[in-house]
Amino acid sequence: MQFESLSEFLAMGGYGFYVWLSFGSCSVILLAIFLSSLRDSKKLRNEVRAQMRREERIKKAKQQEQV
Amino acid sequence: MWKWLHPYAKAERAYQLCNTLLPYFAVITVVCLAVGWIWGLAYAPADYQQKDSYRIIFIHVPSAILSMGAYSSMAIAAIIALVWQIRNAELAVISIAPVGAAMTAIALITGAAWGKPMWGAWWVWDARLTSELILLFLYFGVLSLYHAFEDKKSAGRAACILAVVGVINLPIIHFSVEWWNTLHQGATITKFDTSAIDPSMLWPLLINIAAFAGFVGVVTLIRLKNEILQCEKHRPWVRELIGRGE
Numbered sequence: 001m002q003f004e005s006l007s008e009f010l011a012m013g014g015y016g017f018y019v020w021l022s023f024g025s026c027s028v029i030l031l032a033i034f035l036s037s038l039r040d041s042k043k044l045r046n047e048v049r050a051q052m053r054r055e056e057r058i059k060k061a062k063q064q065e066q067v
Numbered sequence: 068m069w070k071w072l073h074p075y076a077k078a079e080r081a082y083q084l085c086n087t088l089l090p091y092f093a094v095i096t097v098v099c100l101a102v103g104w105i106w107g108l109a110y111a112p113a114d115y116q117q118k119d120s121y122r123i124i125f126i127h128v129p130s131a132i133l134s135m136g137a138y139s140s141m142a143i144a145a146i147i148a149l150v151w152q153i154r155n156a157e158l159a160v161i162s163i164a165p166v167g168a169a170m171t172a173i174a175l176i177t178g179a180a181w182g183k184p185m186w187g188a189w190w191v192w193d194a195r196l197t198s199e200l201i202l203l204f205l206y207f208g209v210l211s212l213y214h215a216f217e218d219k220k221s222a223g224r225a226a227c228i229l230a231v232v233g234v235i236n237l238p239i240i241h242f243s244v245e246w247w248n249t250l251h252q253g254a255t256i257t258k259f260d261t262s263a264i265d266p267s268m269l270w271p272l273l274i275n276i277a278a279f280a281g282f283v284g285v286v287t288l289i290r291l292k293n294e295i296l297q298c299e300k301h302r303p304w305v306r307e308l309i310g311r312g313e
Contacts, residue, residue, distance in 0.1 A: 001109055015120035018184050022123045022177040033169045037289040044293055048300050048309045
């Protein structure tokens with residue numbers, strides 16, 4: 001360990017602002033693109049499910065019309 | 068010879084391949100990111116000149132390498148899409164581009180945050196920085212071209228052509244520090260003859276590069292899966308897959 005205490009670790013020898021700005025913005029960007037990709041996937045699945053249910057309903061309605 | 072590759076041109080097989088590969092990339096990313104960041108931030112020794120500010124290298128260099136690596140893979144996929152008309156390759160281009168743009172943005176932002184304390188300026192119109200900024204615009208260009216066309220066939224072709232043409236920027240970025248007088252320092256890892264970096268710093272750096280590579284893999288695979296499903300959403304195999312709750 002290069003640092004004696006937590007406050008020393010956070011200070012980064014006086015460069016704390018720049019180091020944490022870098023690591024912070026990096027984390028934000030990585031998380032943002034990861035989560036948005038997952039959200040896209042969820043949205044897409046919900047859309048397909050909704051479409052499948054719609055088709056199911058149409059099919060049922062047509063069957064009842066015939067009866 | 069290439070016969071084993073052919074089935075992967077089929078969307079369903081490609082989707083399954085994504086599923087198979089995802090856990091490996093995920094493990095590499097999680098493990099390497101945790102080890103690399105803790106090692107780089109807390110255990111690697113401080114630089115004798117730049118003191119603790121140099122720790123930005125552990126995200127700056129990996130993101131910069133991956134910004135170019137992702138572009139190369141995107142361009143290879145674009146060539147495959149253009150020459151052999153394989154749609155999965157086109158989808159791969161569109162899946163890689165946002166991740167590559169994210170890597171480029173990280174490289175630029177961390178570079179700015181490193182430049183301020185070391186050079187005294189957030190940004191200079193230096194050859195390395197400018198060519199990296201152009202790389203970001205190339206990624207944006209590929210994405211916006213793809214989304215500018217209603218017809219996805221011409222959209223894909225246009226985006227692929229731009230991706231291939233933009234490859235010219237990669238050697239410019241790489242050699243910019245040699246061709247021009249730049250403020251940016253020269254290569255650190257790629258000159259092995261006179262090791263420019265001590266092993267105590269090189270190892271965490273390599274682990275971080277692996278972490279970023281893994282991350283690019285994970286997000287590309289997730290996005291590629293999305294793109295494949297989007298294209299194939301009327302096909303029975305997708306219906307069956309989603310019906311099963313996958």
